[in-house]
Amino acid sequence: MDRIRIVGGNKLNGQIPISGAKNAALPLMIASLLTPDRLTLKNVPNLADVNLLARILRNHGLDHQVDGKRPGPAAHIGETYHFDARDIVDTTAPYELVSRMRASFWVLGPLLARMHQARVSLPGGCAIGTRPVDLHLMGLKRLGAEIDIDAGYVVAKAPGGLIGNRITFPKVSVGATHNVLMAATLAKGETVIENAAREPEIGDVADCLNKMGARIEGIGSSTLHVQGVDRLEGAVHSVLPDRIETGTFAMAVAATGGDVELVGARRDLLAAAFDVIEQAGAEVSNTATGIRVRRNGGGIQPVSVETQPFPGFPTDLQAQLMGLMATADGTSVIRETIFENRFMHVQELARFGADIQLNGDTATVRGVKELRGAPVMATDLRASVSLAIGALVADGETMINRVYHLDRGFEKLEEKLSNCGAEIERVSDE
Ligand code: UD1
Numbered sequence: 078m079d080r081i082r083i084v085g086g087n088k089l090n091g092q093i094p095i096s097g098a099k100n101a102a103l104p105l106m107i108a109s110l111l112t113p114d115r116l117t118l119k120n121v122p123n124l125a126d127v128n129l130l131a132r133i134l135r136n137h138g139l140d141h142q143v144d145g146k147r148p149g150p151a152a153h154i155g156e157t158y159h160f161d162a163r164d165i166v167d168t169t170a171p172y173e174l175v176s177r178m179r180a181s182f183w184v185l186g187p188l189l190a191r192m193h194q195a196r197v198s199l200p201g202g203c204a205i206g207t208r209p210v211d212l213h214l215m216g217l218k219r220l221g222a223e224i225d226i227d228a229g230y231v232v233a234k235a236p237g238g239l240i241g242n243r244i245t246f247p248k249v250s251v252g253a254t255h256n257v258l259m260a261a262t263l264a265k266g267e268t269v270i271e272n273a274a275r276e277p278e279i280g281d282v283a284d285c286l287n288k289m290g291a292r293i294e295g296i297g298s299s300t301l302h303v304q305g306v307d308r309l310e311g312a313v314h315s316v317l318p319d320r321i322e323t324g325t326f327a328m329a330v331a332a333t334g335g336d337v338e339l340v341g342a343r344r345d346l347l348a349a350a351f352d353v354i355e356q357a358g359a360e361v362s363n364t365a366t367g368i369r370v371r372r373n374g375g376g377i378q379p380v381s382v383e384t385q386p387f388p389g390f391p392t393d394l395q396a397q398l399m400g401l402m403a404t405a406d407g408t409s410v411i412r413e414t415i416f417e418n419r420f421m422h423v424q425e426l427a428r429f430g431a432d433i434q435l436n437g438d439t440a441t442v443r444g445v446k447e448l449r450g451a452p453v454m455a456t457d458l459r460a461s462v463s464l465a466i467g468a469l470v471a472d473g474e475t476m477i478n479r480v481y482h483l484d485r486g487f488e489k490l491e492e493k494l495s496n497c498g499a500e501i502e503r504v505s506d507e
Pocket of ligand 1: 100103179180209210212214248249250253393415416417
């Protein structure tokens with residue numbers, strides 16, 4: 078099992094290319110189930126989750142091709158994937174695959190819309206909370222699906238096809254919005270989705286669906302209007318930049334000090350987090366090709382933040398912010414409102430000497446003068462990268478174990494950081 082070794086203390090200076098967003102690439106790939114024509118996706122990040130989802134989609138009968146190397150800085154221009162779902166031969170998504178990646182549950186809506194039936198394993202538990210799927214099922218039932226749970230599987234049928242309806246989500250859910258939005262594109266008549274998630278990745282998927290012939294209005298707002306169509310067509314779409322990767326590297330620079338351009342990054346995708354990074358004492362400015370983050374001199378100022386659905390501060394940056402605040406000049410308060418158990422990084426950050434008290438959904442972080450390197454364990458995707466931030470600041474050597482969590486969502490992390498002066502390497506055990 079691979080590990081990552083970091084010797085902390087270096088400032089970060091240079092350029093970091095931002096990859097395509099994992100959380101957009103996954104639903105975009107799933108959208109290919111909606112059409113018998115070819116969907117081409119550009120700027121797809123090379124990640125373990127992307128490869129696993131491609132395997133799940135092939136199991137349904139999709140053909141999948143990746144373009145070969147191209148001239149230029151190929152390592153950072155993202156890959157181009159082609160998906161052809163001419164014949165869907167299997168409408169079952171098995172437990173062995175769905176249990177390894179929660180987003181694969183989102184095949185349910187598209188399969189139901191196009192094939193009028195689907196059998197998809199319940200995703201099961203997850204380290205960061207219970208993460209139920211009741212909102213997904215409620216939305217699809219409102220579109221006329223008959224749904225049973227049988228032996229751990231959602232068995233869904235819509236013999237005459239889905240029928241448009243008004244769906245009001247009682248709580249904002251990214252996944253339920255994706256699932257129902259994709260299903261509604263092929264439903265008969267109009268669907269209105271109220272209290273829809275507004276995350277930029279939903280807008281990216283909706284833009285792609287419209288290129289495929291869908292009729293979605295209200296993109297970017299919390300009310301989506303969808304006029305169903307009989308058939309979707311192929312399209313070419315480029316995945317938007319990863320705002321969570323952007324925020325992670327911005328916080329890493331704010332933590333270590335230095336001067337880095339995040340090439341391809343967009344501030345409008347992450348305004349709330351950049352406001353917090355500025356409050357913390359880093360300078361943030363737009364460049365012709367991305368965003369520049371600098372902190373030269375001056376300490377890290379403490380902040381009070383609570384996670385919220387977009388456009389609020391994202392839960393996917395909460396752990397990284399805690400890594401940054403661990404050495405702030407004062408006490409920060411960080412409240413997690415989206416997932417009830419997303420604090421596994423706290424005990425690992427404590428191994429560096431961080432002073433963090435947990436009380437229910439709120440963490441109080443008392444900044445310490447310095448962190449010290451230590452062996453730590455990655456527990457989930459975003460938590461693990463907060464350990465990398467802690468390690469970059471810490472005095473001495475850190476070994477991060479179980480880095481497969483990082484490989485699910487961060488492309489070439491070691492290369493991107495070492496190119497900016499970090500002492501970081503991957504250690505592969507025989
Ligand atoms: C997506 C993101 C994940 C991010 C999360 C919140 C992807 C691949 N994953 O996850 O990185 O952390 O949004 O921004 O895009 N809930 C219910 N019932 C449901 C569905 C959700 O109660 O049927 C609850 C969840 O338990 C959670 C909250 O709603 O408390 C938000 O979850 P949701 O937005 O659905 O997260 P995901 O789509 O799983």
